[in-house]
Amino acid sequence: MTFTQAIVLGLVQGITEFLPISSSGFLILIPEFFGWDVQDLTFDALLHLATLAAVVFALWPDVKVLKPSTSKRLFAWIVLATIPVLAAGFVMEEVLQIEIRSIQVVGWSFVLWGAVLYLVDRFAKEQEPSVEKVGLRRAVWIGLAQVLALIPGTSRSGITITAGLAGGLTREAATKFSFLLGIPTIAAAGLLKLLQVFGGSSSIDLLPQLVGTVTAFATALLTIKVLLAFLQKHSFAELAIFRVVLGILILML
Secondary structure (H helix, E strand, O other): OOHHHHHHHHHHHHHHOOOOOOHHHHHHHHHHHHOOOOOOHHHHHHHHHHHHHHHHHHOHHHHOOOOOOOOHHHHHHHHHHHHHHHHHHHHOHHHHHHHOOOHHHHHHHHHHHHHHHHHHHHHOOOOEOOHHHOHHHHHHHHHHHHHHHHOOOOOHHHHHHHHHHHOOEOHHHHHHHHHHHHHHHHHHHHHHHHHHHHHOOOOOOHHHHHHHHHHHHHHHHHHHHHHHHHOOOOOOHHHHHHHHHHHHHHHHO
């Protein structure tokens, strides 16, 4: 892996992990477009850990109270909403890694879920501005929706934000809950990659991978802060339209 590849993939992971445009989709598209070899498991794990560190750092005031003794309900909602995707990922791992990892799947996912996000963002009625009051029904609903993020191109943040908006959360509350929900989900994905590294053979280009990891952390941190500020005055319409247009272009290739 070259420094250029590591930096580009770090930028892509950092920017797209928390925007509703699918990091997995872009991490398939970019190497395919440039003709790069598929990134190895070690770097994949490091990128996940970098974005995990970024969301914890960016939302530290919310994260530090995220424990049973101080925020029982929010902690419970996040645990509950995480269970479906962990179970589905464990059962369907081989299918997800091989059978549906294609440019066509990414393209259709971009179009479909971009259109859904646009419609939900435009017509859903915002009712609940507090992430602390997500509630049991919304937690189950968002957790089930997160399973769809296992399909390349869907976007974990995109589908959980869409579900949150459809469930009556404000844009800011839906986004913040999606980010908090990403902590156990991204941690689990990173841990799985590390276990695969130790259980198999994976090359380690240490210096380029460390540079890519730092790049992913810095860009993810900036993306989170910019998006939360952006949503105070704007909607998801532009990002949804971008997804749909890009998906159509992919399918036309």
